Amino acid sequence: MSGNGTSATKRLVVADPLLPEGLDVLREATGLAVEDHTEDDRSQLTEALHGASGLIVRSRTKVDAELIRSGEALEVIGRAGAGVDNIDMAAATRRGIAVLNAPGANTVSTAELAFGLIIAAARRIAEADASVRAGEWKRKELRGSQLCGKTLGVVGAGRIGAEVARRGRAFGMRVIAHDPYITAERAAELGFELAALDELLPAADVLTLHVPLTDENRGLIGRAEIAALPEGAILVNAARGGLVDEAALAEALASGHLSAAGLDVFENEPLPENSPLRGARNLVVSPHIGASTVEAQREVSRQIAVAVRDALLSDDYQAALNAPYEAGDRDRTGPVMELGRRLGTLLAGLEDGPEGRLEVRYAGSVDGVLRPLAAAAVEGFLRHRVAQPINVVNALSVASERGLEVARVRTGAVADYTNYVEIECTYGDHATTVGGALLGERQHARIVRIGRFHVDTVPGGTLLLIRNRDVPGVIGEVGSKLGQADVNIAEYHQSRREAGGKALGVVTVDGAVPGDVLTELRGLPAVEEVRQVVFD
Numbered sequence: 001m002s003g004n005g006t007s008a009t010k011r012l013v014v015a016d017p018l019l020p021e022g023l024d025v026l027r028e029a030t031g032l033a034v035e036d037h038t039e040d041d042r043s044q045l046t047e048a049l050h051g052a053s054g055l056i057v058r059s060r061t062k063v064d065a066e067l068i069r070s071g072e073a074l075e076v077i078g079r080a081g082a083g084v085d086n087i088d089m090a091a092a093t094r095r096g097i098a099v100l101n102a103p104g105a106n107t108v109s110t111a112e113l114a115f116g117l118i119i120a121a122a123r124r125i126a127e128a129d130a131s132v133r134a135g136e137w138k139r140k141e142l143r144g145s146q147l148c149g150k151t152l153g154v155v156g157a158g159r160i161g162a163e164v165a166r167r168g169r170a171f172g173m174r175v176i177a178h179d180p181y182i183t184a185e186r187a188a189e190l191g192f193e194l195a196a197l198d199e200l201l202p203a204a205d206v207l208t209l210h211v212p213l214t215d216e217n218r219g220l221i222g223r224a225e226i227a228a229l230p231e232g233a234i235l236v237n238a239a240r241g242g243l244v245d246e247a248a249l250a251e252a253l254a255s256g257h258l259s260a261a262g263l264d265v266f267e268n269e270p271l272p273e274n275s276p277l278r279g280a281r282n283l284v285v286s287p288h289i290g291a292s293t294v295e296a297q298r299e300v301s302r303q304i305a306v307a308v309r310d311a312l313l314s315d316d317y318q319a320a321l322n323a324p325y326e327a328g329d330r331d332r333t334g335p336v337m338e339l340g341r342r343l344g345t346l347l348a349g350l351e352d353g354p355e356g357r358l359e360v361r362y363a364g365s366v367d368g369v370l371r372p373l374a375a376a377a378v379e380g381f382l383r384h385r386v387a388q389p390i391n392v393v394n395a396l397s398v399a400s401e402r403g404l405e406v407a408r409v410r411t412g413a414v415a416d417y418t419n420y421v422e423i424e425c426t427y428g429d430h431a432t433t434v435g436g437a438l439l440g441e442r443q444h445a446r447i448v449r450i451g452r453f454h455v456d457t458v459p460g461g462t463l464l465l466i467r468n469r470d471v472p473g474v475i476g477e478v479g480s481k482l483g484q485a486d487v488n489i490a491e492y493h494q495s496r497r498e499a500g501g502k503a504l505g506v507v508t509v510d511g512a513v514p515g516d517v518l519t520e521l522r523g524l525p526a527v528e529e530v531r532q533v534v535f536d
Helices: 020-027 042-048 065-070 089-095 107-123 125-133 159-170 184-190 197-203 223-228 246-255 294-314 327-348 370-382 395-402 474-484 515-522
Strands: 010-014 032-036 054-057 076-079 098-101 151-155 174-178 206-209 233-237 258-263 283-285 357-363 405-410 419-427 430-439 444-450 453-457 462-469 489-496 502-509 527-534
Touching: 010 020, 010 294, 020 032, 020 294, 032 294, 042 065, 054 294, 065 089, 076 294, 089 098, 098 294, 107 125, 107 159, 107 206, 107 233, 107 258, 107 283, 107 294, 151 159, 151 197, 159 174, 159 184, 159 206, 174 197, 197 223, 223 246, 246 258, 327 370, 327 419, 327 430, 327 444, 357 370, 370 395, 370 405, 370 419, 395 405, 444 502, 453 489, 453 502, 462 474, 474 489, 474 502, 474 515, 515 527
Parallel strands: 010 032, 010 054, 054 076, 076 098, 151 174, 151 206, 206 233, 233 258, 258 283, 357 405
Antiparallel strands: 357 419, 419 430, 430 444, 444 453, 462 502, 462 527, 489 502
């Protein structure tokens, strides 16, 4: 994530197969050199990543910390699919590498498979098929159960879980869900009830899982949870292997506590020969094919290609899982974040001493903005103070490693401004503050405060900040020096607190001012300090 809008061609390594719908998007993009390394072994892929800006994988390639280290120039890792448990997110985030995915492309396909497993398990379809093929006709022995009137328990009510719930309602099922990240109001909109996991389990005739695999939820459904399900319940997992204790599941099927189960994912894939599931009764299995439809694979390839292209060429990280905002919030938080980034750059240019604490304050109408705003402000503040690449993905992590405390404060309304940002940096026994606002319907960014001075200037291009005594002739002398050096002044704003006291000149100029010209300005009798801030 360069953030500098460079036009140099960037190498993109494709490690796992993409369909033409995605490859065409990438190959048609000016500024990308797409390389096919889908046949590479681990060592060859490691070598290919040297100097590469982007990497696209599916589930096959394990992007661990070692592989990430080999890509010293990596800006983006794209996962063609929803799950990213094969990517070391922490290692990527520390490096400032955005991890992108395509979460919505396979939603319907995976939901349809999950519900297909529910139907197949309830009606013993796979067993019936095998029986008929063997020349049998076991009508009485293959009696199943209908879904209408039963309770469907959904663990994880995100995109896929919500689609499965919708299908459950269409079959006349009562739907209850466990998901700590949605509100009761949202659940009501989706047409189901919310419940804690320990309340859901005893009520679920059918339990279906739709959560990612993390260290916290590995083994989420173990012996105790299976025992809490009603006698004769059905368990389905089309999310991630490792969520279910497979030995406990096999035992519950053998004992009859569970009448059936359906699995598309497993802790170890392919399923090992010694797995207790291989001989389990009333178990329907499939080889991780939830997203394996023509439609889903086309859309997954297209979505990740667009996301990676836009990230590498346009600094658009809406699909980044480790960015400090939700994708859906990017349009709302974007202008506030950009203002914070520029104010951070300005603040960093005001003093050179070691910083102690950064406090980011926001007054306005955008909810959920404080964390992304703080990340953007820190990015701007530290960009020229640290040697490593820094961006919104790793800014807060880098700040923490440097011992820079970052506080986030939501303040009350500020007169005349509907969206106001203020950043204060503490240096030893004193602090420096800058403030900015978004003005009008188009949210034009303006700097409105530097230290104790009220100003009004655009945070862009090159600014000269001139502290001087408020005496006649200063503006003319500064203008003359710049004119003699062929430096064009776009705007000159002079602010003072009282006549004859201290003043601050904020001068917008075209291009950077040479060092010798800055030295001449500092030599003017009334000038006390001159600083130059160049916005990227």
